[in-house]
Amino acid sequence: MGPGGLGLALLLALAAPGAALQNVTAQLFGSEAYGTLAAFGDFNSDKQTDLFVLRGGNELIIFLADQKEPYFKPRVKLPMKSLGVTITSVVPGDYDGDSQMDVLLTTQAQSHGKDELSVFIFWGHNQTLDLNHKTMLNKTFHDEPLVMDFNGDLIPDVFGVTSDSNKPQVFLGGNLSSHATLETPSRMYIPHSHAFIDLNNDFTADLFLTTSPDSKTIQFETWVNKDGNFSKAGNTKEMPSGVKVVGQSVFADFEDVI
Numbered sequence: 001m002g003p004g005g006l007g008l009a010l011l012l013a014l015a016a017p018g019a020a021l022q023n024v025t026a027q028l029f030g031s032e033a034y035g036t037l038a039a040f041g042d043f044n045s046d047k048q049t050d051l052f053v054l055r056g057g058n059e060l061i062i063f064l065a066d067q068k069e070p071y072f073k074p075r076v077k078l079p080m081k082s083l084g085v086t087i088t089s090v091v092p093g094d095y096d097g098d099s100q101m102d103v104l105l106t107t108q109a110q111s112h113g114k115d116e117l118s119v120f121i122f123w124g125h126n127q128t129l130d131l132n133h134k135t136m137l138n139k140t141f142h143d144e145p146l147v148m149d150f151n152g153d154l155i156p157d158v159f160g161v162t163s164d165s166n167k168p169q170v171f172l173g174g175n176l177s178s179h180a181t182l183e184t185p186s187r188m189y190i191p192h193s194h195a196f197i198d199l200n201n202d203f204t205a206d207l208f209l210t211t212s213p214d215s216k217t218i219q220f221e222t223w224v225n226k227d228g229n230f231s232k233a234g235n236t237k238e239m240p241s242g243v244k245v246v247g248q249s250v251f252a253d254f255e256d257v258i
């Protein structure tokens with residue numbers, strides 16, 4: 001999620017049954033209720049979900065859940081103002097498999113165009129983050145990368161099209177080595193609506209890609225995952241004629257939720 005979403009002040013919770021909605025913002029955040037909620041995750045491994053909040057586009061603040069009011073306290077701060085970047089996305093995860101949660105940030109340099117996204121991983125250590133303890137991926141991206149476990153080793157990997165190639169690349173979590181992947185002639189559509197979901201009911205997540213032969217047409221491709229080896233399944237599907245693109249796709253199990 002990018003900046004500019006709903007702020008923190010809109011968090012409402014249900015009060016006692018039958019009562020109206022109650023404003024619990026002050027109990028949750030005290031006087032710190034500002035910024036944009038960017039992600040959720042258990043940063044300090046206490047089995048309570050913590051909040052990842054962006055302020056001013058260049059500062060990440062992790063509000064750790066607490067037993068006492070205010071129930072979320074800003075404990076970890078990562079000010080990136082000095083780097084001259086705007087944070088465009090936050091994806092918490094353990095990117096090296098040491099059981100400590102790390103944070104992947106995509107950033108846009110204020111001096112560059114919109115199509116150059118850099119990716120930083122800040123390594124979680126002793127429940128904190130350090131501006132100097134990070135890895136920057138070697139390549140920049142044309143679009144927000146997709147974070148998914150590509151090779152099935154339970155460590156998240158980073159998938160996307162880098163600026164030096166039209167073909168998708170995957171950076172494997174751990175040593176973050178990059179590999180060209182998916183022999184597809186298609187260009188990825190920007191902004192993408194890729195998804196990492198099980199499409200053939202074998203309990204292994206597959207890849208659903210939005211691609212584009214030219215900048216106008218959108219196509220859909222399914223790549224089936226067999227032990228971390230993806231192969232294209234079926235034909236590329238065209239966008240139905242007469243539809244209008246208003247945004248990106250969401251995926252849900254409609255048969256089961258309705």
Ligand SMILES: *[C@@H]1O[C@H](CO)[C@@H](O)[C@H](O)[C@H]1NC(C)=O
Pocket residue numbers: 009023024025026033
């Ligand atoms: C909820 O409470 C917060 C903090 O007291 C306040 O800033 C905000 O305006 C309130 N929102 C509504 C909808 O009343």
Ligand SMILES: *[C@@H]1O[C@H](CO)[C@@H](O)[C@H](O)[C@H]1NC(C)=O
Pocket residue numbers: 126
């Ligand atoms: C971890 O952080 C705590 C304070 O949060 C500090 O007391 C402790 O010495 C740190 N441990 C290490 C190994 O850095």
Ligand SMILES: *[C@@H]1O[C@H](CO)[C@@H](O)[C@H](O)[C@H]1NC(C)=O
Pocket residue numbers: 172174175176177
């Ligand atoms: C990086 O890690 C991957 C997956 O664990 C492995 O296949 C690859 O050989 C490693 N590359 C280097 C340069 O260590």
Ligand SMILES: *[C@@H]1O[C@H](CO)[C@@H](O)[C@H](O)[C@H]1NC(C)=O
Pocket residue numbers: 135136137138175176177178
């Ligand atoms: C980035 O590239 C350099 C040289 O091309 C290489 O030495 C280095 O290991 C790479 N870093 C990562 C994280 O892949």
Ligand SMILES: *[C@@H]1O[C@H](CO)[C@@H](O)[C@H](O)[C@H]1NC(C)=O
Pocket residue numbers: 227229230231
């Ligand atoms: C992956 O799939 C391709 C094409 O189906 C096949 O040639 C290759 O041997 C497979 N690799 C692995 C590691 O299973």
Ligand SMILES: [Ca+2]
Pocket residue numbers: 093094095096097098099100101102123124
């Ligand atoms: Ca880690």
Ligand SMILES: [Ca+2]
Pocket residue numbers: 148149150151152153154155156157172173
């Ligand atoms: Ca992986």
